[in-house]
Amino acid sequence: MNLIKLTENDKRLIIVLLLLIILLFVIVGYVSLFIKKIMDKQGSKADEMLANVVKAEYFGSEKELVRFGIRKNSRLFFKEARVPFIILCVAWLGLLLFCLFSGNWHYNPLSTENGFGTLLFQLGPWPKSKFFHINLISGWPEVVAKPHFEWKAWFSYLFVPANIIGIIWYLIATQAYIARSLRIYKIARGIYRKKLVADPAPTSTETNTNNTVSQ
């Protein structure tokens, strides 16, 4: 029977890999907590949207309140997503005009010759070695080209950042929409569904909404 023999280097590599995996999970955990806090803050906007109709007891059922909340949420999303949408529209309209005036309809804004790729490190193939019959990365790749400025890539220096900003801004607005929707459902459930068992002590973010619900 052949036993697996581990050298000192192999043991160190395994320990480092395990620590990196643990660190990765811990980072993801903290990032998720951060995102949850942001979503709670974004969801609190729903309380402002529904405050008047809840105080005046305008709606008689959960369904009506949810429907109104979704309508208000859509309006607020339209208001928030206008700017990133305009940025994306202007960027793509600019690309259309650039291709029209340059006559090059095969222009690639991410190209490493005349695109945004000129501002990034260009790397060669990653060196690999066998580790228990598995090909694993065993070092850093060779740098083929360093970041440099190319005049002919001027349009991509505007187009690509505009797209990145627009897409990220739009996704944040979408996340806010999701957070507010969840909050609307929670508020409607809290007001119209009767519970005989007392709720547990609210957290600091829920204190205001609990006060509203109890009214």
Added chain:
Amino acid sequence: MVQFFKVFGRGVLYTVLLPFILVVWVLYGVYCLIIFIIMFIKSLIGFFKGESVTGETKEDQAARKMILEQEQAQQNATQMMSAMYQNVLAQAQAQQTMMQQNPGMMGQQMYQQPVPQPAPQPATELQNNAVFAENTGENTDILNENEEGGTDNESY
């Protein structure tokens, strides 16, 4: 240490769920794009009608009106209560001032006020007999015997 394991567990959970979260996020992005296009068309129509898509809705306006009416009704009720209280206070103060100025009036007022007397009870036969006996000087033992009998009755 427990907090660390909680965060670690949360990290493992979200790492496993990340692809599904991203798919849901992208799908919501597409859904929100459709909502944006619909709201854009509504805003264009509203622009020519003179309405704003981002302003207050009819329900908001009606709810605000209802809240104002409720607050006004409350204010009116409070004002009425306050006026009534002021009135009662003024009356009490006036009476006090009058009493201070005319202290003799206080005694007269007390004398003039009738002292409430207990209502006269209908006389019983025994009482009538006692009065008759007193007036005539007859034996009143029968009164005592009846009382004793009454006591015997009460014993059980």
